[in-house]
Amino acid sequence: NAGVTQTPKFRILKIGQSMTLQCTQDMNHNYMYWYRQDPGMGLKLIYYSVGAGITDKGEVPNGYNVSRSTTEDFPLRLELAAPSQTSVYFCASSPTGGIRQPQHFGDGTRLSIL
């Protein structure tokens, strides 16, 4: 019953470093999403994917990159970490993009840029 798995759970980066946040799901969902949640705020969409090989920008894509080479995995990459990217990152998936399909969320990754 893994669902959506995110690694790592916590990470501290120095300004200018790069890293990849991993997300994998075992439900064979076509749609996957990356959100960030800043303190006291709701989630904002960074990128999403409607299937392997297809990605699109969300509301706040600057400073991030994604790829979707398989149905299961949807990694999020930060190339040059900046303090403004300190946040909690959530990955989510859904079977399709249909509005009746709820999104299943991972447990989040808390990222601090110092």
Added chain:
Amino acid sequence: AQTVTQSQPEMSVQEAETVTLSCTYDTSESDYYLFWYKQPPSRQMILVIRQEAYKQQNATENRFSVNFQKAAKSFSLKISDSQLGDAAMYFCAYRGNNFGNEKLTFGTGTRLTIIP
């Protein structure tokens, strides 16, 4: 673009009492879905309840129910018989039905405290 507004940053309720969390949204679409998510201190996002815009009947899930007023673009969550485990952040979310617009738009959340 769609927007979701939660005007109550914090709410508190006595255990076993009833509380209502407010949510309003703005959209030009006629078919859409609305959700309430719960986020406990563990940070996991948990779906509480969902409502299809074309359904007039309000959704109900055990102690959780909604008051969906489509004309007023209002979608409030009522929690009956509040329990200590209900303490969490609650997020209202909107999802459109147009291809390319399947992403969720979240409100800023309401922190609910349960008073024993």
